[in-house]
Amino acid sequence: xxxxxxxxxxxxxxxxxxxxxxxxxxxxxxxxxxxxxxxxxxxxxxxxxxxxxxxxxxxxxxxxxxxxxxxxxxxxxxxxxxxxxxxxxxxxxxxxxxxxxxxxxxxxxxxxxxxxxxxxxxxxxxxxxxxxxxxxxxxxxxxxxxxxxxxxxxxxxxxxxxxxxxxxxxxxxxxxxxxxxxxxxxxxxxxxxxxxxxxxxxxxxxxxxxxxxxxxxxxxxxxxxxxxxxxxxxxxxxxxxxxxxxxxxxxxxxxxxxxxxxxxxxxxxxxxxxxxxxxxxxxxxxxxxxxxxxxxxxxxxxxxxxxxxxxxxxxxxxxxxxxxxxxxxxxxxxxxxxxxxxxxxxxxxxxxxxxxxxxxxxxxxxxxxxxxxxxxxxxxxxxxxxxxxxxxxxxxxxxxxxxxxxxxxxxxxxxxxxxxxxxxxxxxxxxxxxxxxxxxxxxxxxxxxxxxxxxxxxxxxxxxxxxxxxxxxxxxxxxxxxxxxxxxxxxxxxxxxxxxxxxxxxxxxxxxxxxxxxxxxxxxxxxxxxxxxxxxxxxxxxxxxxxxxxxxxxxxxxxxxxxxxxxxxxxxxxxxxxxxxxxxxxxxxxxxxxxxxxxxxxxxxxxxxxxxxxxxxxxxxxxxxxxxxxxxxxx
Numbered sequence: 001x002x003x004x005x006x007x008x009x010x011x012x013x014x015x016x017x018x019x020x021x022x023x024x025x026x027x028x029x030x031x032x033x034x035x036x037x038x039x040x041x042x043x044x045x046x047x048x049x050x051x052x053x054x055x056x057x058x059x060x061x062x063x064x065x066x067x068x069x070x071x072x073x074x075x076x077x078x079x080x081x082x083x084x085x086x087x088x089x090x091x092x093x094x095x096x097x098x099x100x101x102x103x104x105x106x107x108x109x110x111x112x113x114x115x116x117x118x119x120x121x122x123x124x125x126x127x128x129x130x131x132x133x134x135x136x137x138x139x140x141x142x143x144x145x146x147x148x149x150x151x152x153x154x155x156x157x158x159x160x161x162x163x164x165x166x167x168x169x170x171x172x173x174x175x176x177x178x179x180x181x182x183x184x185x186x187x188x189x190x191x192x193x194x195x196x197x198x199x200x201x202x203x204x205x206x207x208x209x210x211x212x213x214x215x216x217x218x219x220x221x222x223x224x225x226x227x228x229x230x231x232x233x234x235x236x237x238x239x240x241x242x243x244x245x246x247x248x249x250x251x252x253x254x255x256x257x258x259x260x261x262x263x264x265x266x267x268x269x270x271x272x273x274x275x276x277x278x279x280x281x282x283x284x285x286x287x288x289x290x291x292x293x294x295x296x297x298x299x300x301x302x303x304x305x306x307x308x309x310x311x312x313x314x315x316x317x318x319x320x321x322x323x324x325x326x327x328x329x330x331x332x333x334x335x336x337x338x339x340x341x342x343x344x345x346x347x348x349x350x351x352x353x354x355x356x357x358x359x360x361x362x363x364x365x366x367x368x369x370x371x372x373x374x375x376x377x378x379x380x381x382x383x384x385x386x387x388x389x390x391x392x393x394x395x396x397x398x399x400x401x402x403x404x405x406x407x408x409x410x411x412x413x414x415x416x417x418x419x420x421x422x423x424x425x426x427x428x429x430x431x432x433x434x435x436x437x438x439x440x441x442x443x444x445x446x447x448x449x450x451x452x453x454x455x456x457x458x459x460x461x462x463x464x465x466x467x468x469x470x471x472x473x474x475x476x477x478x479x480x481x482x483x484x485x486x487x488x489x490x491x492x493x494x495x496x497x498x499x500x501x502x503x504x505x506x507x508x509x510x511x512x513x514x515x516x517x518x519x520x521x522x523x524x525x526x527x528x529x530x531x532x533x534x535x536x537x538x539x540x541x542x543x544x545x546x547x548x549x550x551x552x553x554x555x556x557x558x559x560x561x562x563x564x565x566x567x568x569x570x571x572x573x574x575x576x577x578x579x580x581x582x583x584x585x586x587x588x589x590x591x592x593x594x595x596x597x598x599x600x601x602x603x604x605x606x607x608x609x610x611x612x613x614x615x616x617x618x619x620x621x622x623x624x625x626x627x628x629x630x631x632x633x634x635x
Contacts (some may be wrong), residue, residue, distance in 0.1 A: 263382075
């Protein structure tokens, strides 16, 4: 029995094996009950396999947990990561970066305020020089009460929710799982998630008792396309994407505050150097080496090779990922790959598919820092504690946006492969839950995080980790979307930065008032019913396309008009090689329209974007038609 086995992950004692194991705690009305027909056997078998593969190396791992920091330290780190480190020091230093504050929603501003209050209290207790009062930043003119006093006296539901969150969590239903299994629900990305949650708090959650038995019963969500369309990761320029993680961190923190959950984060891991070239090498180092061979590589070449091999010959293999290959062969293959991979001498045709899946999992485990990052692995694990499915997905969406680009791209490549495995379930006998339970230990247990797990929590953490992996696989298209409210905040940041406000006034609230006043002036000029604009296609044509915009003109309409003119009017084509004809028509050219400049760097537009609305939001941008790059835009 597994209950008598101990492994080097400081997991005290593994829960006993059972033919039907609930994937979450004992609560009768919890997600545990909702998943009561799903077994955790694959998870514990995978843990045992990992133990055997590392026994000789005497390495220790644990499920992700977080160390307690002194009061104020975590808040200081958070403010730095949120791009607000200037609030901790000299108020006259780098003040132009504080325009970030002008883009925040009410709940986001409250999250910043709480952390500044906590940091200020900790500084006073340590008899250090006090930091700036938060009232100078947000323009509050209340009496000089302390944050603690405000917390005791304020009727604000957000503060009340923070105070009562611990008692609430003990009685909360683990999951208001599925409202309507198999039915489609709206996933709103126009309004900040934390603002949505604050509104819901004023009402009450309806009890949910429907059972989830497999991936087919999971709720389907649809992102309603507003007038500006949907923005996917990869649609924004690198310059604008650099702004997204800090905004996503602030929003995630605000969401957790509203829900009454602590956002758990670890300190960044110190990476050890290694003499290897493939396994145990940091992602960034791998990509730097790969890009010398193949520029613009976004996913490590070794991982691409492993996934390609499995896709060609392993998707139909029964028990792929679950059935372990030979540890001796896997170790030998690792050594051969280290020696021969970059020279092109390694032959994949002779490798058993279960050994390849073992190499894949070993590659993920051997990364010096977890693929989900050391800092945010506890936060990914804590997503299981959020009771509502939609809010769990909101948190996951923000966490994925926070990940470094290399981690996010690598994770996406892995999840796309795992989806293909699940799609062949009839042949390989690996359904969504099987795949999730096998992969969860490889993503959530890491030798670089040797913190002890409180006794009795191993089962809950394991089951929750598997459920988080299941959500990432099943909802990956939704999770790899940049919310409209975040794109709007990026636009505000770019607008504010381009104005270069003078910081001669000591009170930042006056600056923020001027920024919003200027924004209101722009919004007053947004009433034009139609507009004639020029669309450029400099890489394809010497001419530009003149387009008459009205309230019904979409990106797809402009691209169709462009294709029609190419065929009928004999425009002066610059590069005919890039224009691919299909049955003597241009319908298969796969052209894209980009918004460039103004309050955005570069933005690949959704075909359903209404262009007059976009023009009103960004009148100074250029619109340029380009061919869809052959490499997937998601990477």
